[in-house]
Amino acid sequence: MNQTLLGFIRKELIQALRDPRMKFILFVTPIVQMTLFGVALSTEVKNIRLAALFPPNDYVLRDAYDHALQGGWFVPARAEGELAEDPFELIRSGKADAVLVAPPGGFTRALGRGEASLQLLVDATNVEQAQAVEGYLRSIVASTLKSDLGLAPPPPPIRFDVRVLFNPSLDTSIFLIPGVMTMLMVITTLVLTNIAIVREKEMGTLEMLISAPVSKSEVIFGKTIPYVVIGMTNLPLILTVAVLLFHVPVRGSLAMLVLATFAFVCTTVAMGTLISTFCENQQQASMGGFLFMFPAIMFSGLIFPIQNMPSAVRWMATVDPLAHYLSLLRSIMLKGGVGPELAWHFAALIVLALVSGAASFRRFSTTLS
Numbered sequence: 055m056n057q058t059l060l061g062f063i064r065k066e067l068i069q070a071l072r073d074p075r076m077k078f079i080l081f082v083t084p085i086v087q088m089t090l091f092g093v094a095l096s097t098e099v100k101n102i103r104l105a106a107l108f109p110p111n112d113y114v115l116r117d118a119y120d121h122a123l124q125g126g127w128f129v130p131a132r133a134e135g136e137l138a139e140d141p142f143e144l145i146r147s148g149k150a151d152a153v154l155v156a157p158p159g160g161f162t163r164a165l166g167r168g169e170a171s172l173q174l175l176v177d178a179t180n181v182e183q184a185q186a187v188e189g190y191l192r193s194i195v196a197s198t199l200k201s202d203l204g205l206a207p208p209p210p211p212i213r214f215d216v217r218v219l220f221n222p223s224l225d226t227s228i229f230l231i232p233g234v235m236t237m238l239m240v241i242t243t244l245v246l247t248n249i250a251i252v253r254e255k256e257m258g259t260l261e262m263l264i265s266a267p268v269s270k271s272e273v274i275f276g277k278t279i280p281y282v283v284i285g286m287t288n289l290p291l292i293l294t295v296a297v298l299l300f301h302v303p304v305r306g307s308l309a310m311l312v313l314a315t316f317a318f319v320c321t322t323v324a325m326g327t328l329i330s331t332f333c334e335n336q337q338q339a340s341m342g343g344f345l346f347m348f349p350a351i352m353f354s355g356l357i358f359p360i361q362n363m364p365s366a367v368r369w370m371a372t373v374d375p376l377a378h379y380l381s382l383l384r385s386i387m388l389k390g391g392v393g394p395e396l397a398w399h400f401a402a403l404i405v406l407a408l409v410s411g412a413a414s415f416r417r418f419s420t421t422l423s
Contacts, residue, residue, distance in 0.1 A: 058268055062276020066250070070280060080246075084238045084288055088295045091234040092227050099186035105131035105150040107141055112160030115172070118191075118198040119154065127190050128152075141175050152176045152187045165203065220388045231302045232383035233356035235292050236376050239315065240322050240350070243285040245343045247326030251277050252339040274418055278323050285319035286312075306391030314386065317403040318379040324410035325375070331417040350376045378402045
């Protein structure tokens with residue numbers, strides 16, 4: 055590494071870190087975001103507003119409703135007057151997410167007549183929540199029948215001995231935190247790299263670089279290596295928050311985790327550089343970064359499982375660096391990081407980094423034309 059390149063790297067690091075606000079954005083904001091996202095994001099269905107319409111002497115359904123509220127998943131729906139007596143209007147008005155409706159005469163009398171009909175109205179605008187509500191209430195009603203009347207559902211013909219691996223407590227934060235880490239790493243590296251090069255064009259300092267006796271490779275490496283360093287510096291910060299605050303395990307090799315992060319950071323920095331070659335000002339650079347990150351997050355498997363996507367678009371995940379890095383994080387941190395799948399994700403990140411870097415070199419020009 056020659057003195058010219060070292061000078062470029064030193065200059066870029068000083069420029070990026072001399073502003074105290076930038077230091078806060080680079081090193082404090084990721085920790086704050088990691089904490090907020092880890093607490094707020096959850097795939098569990100909770101705080102479902104539940105109402106139940108039943109006669110005063112229907113003690114079985116009353117007990118089922120009480121058990122549902124005590125379980126922590128449901129909260130009582132707040133409705134008064136005529137609205138409280140119309141289950142359909144309760145759902146349509148948004149006062150309730152689910153309503154249990156007893157049959158005429160009450161659920162307890164229906165059971166005494168040998169009938170077991172119980173109506174459940176569910177707001178299915180959120181499909182996952184509606185499916186979870188049905189499963190919760192089926193289990194709660196069955197448990198109430200067993201405790202109140204000694205009635206148990208017939209045993210299934212096949213019994214499964216279920217073992218939950220890698221996340222026995224079914225804690226959603228353990229599954230989601232690697233995704234949050236992926237988002238923070240790409241924001242820190244891709245966006246900052248993209249804007250850094252465009253800023254030279256917008257402020258006119260690119261003319262000074264052109265007049266200086268430097269090569270194209272020295273300019274590119276001088277503008278990108280500092281953000282690789284900054285991106286890698288963020289890893290111990292957010293990893294410490296993940297392990298100490300949210301108790302996310304690191305079952306695999308820490309060296310492998312660092313190597314996966316390095317491959318990902320090099321890829322996103324290369325892609326940020328490539329995006330910057332299409333932009334003339336920082337507004338375009340910000341929009342270009344957004345246009346890349348939004349579909350990248352959608353196809354990463356963070357929000358929607360890749361397996362659920364149609365095969366016609368599933369191939370897009372193979373060229374999404376976030377999908378590969380997220381798979382590596384979950385495998386290394388939660389499963390121990392073994393198997394040929396890791397080699398595939400590593401190879402994909404290396405190929406994406408090389409292709410993006412080569413395209414950046416090809417498009418980058420040290421002239422103003």
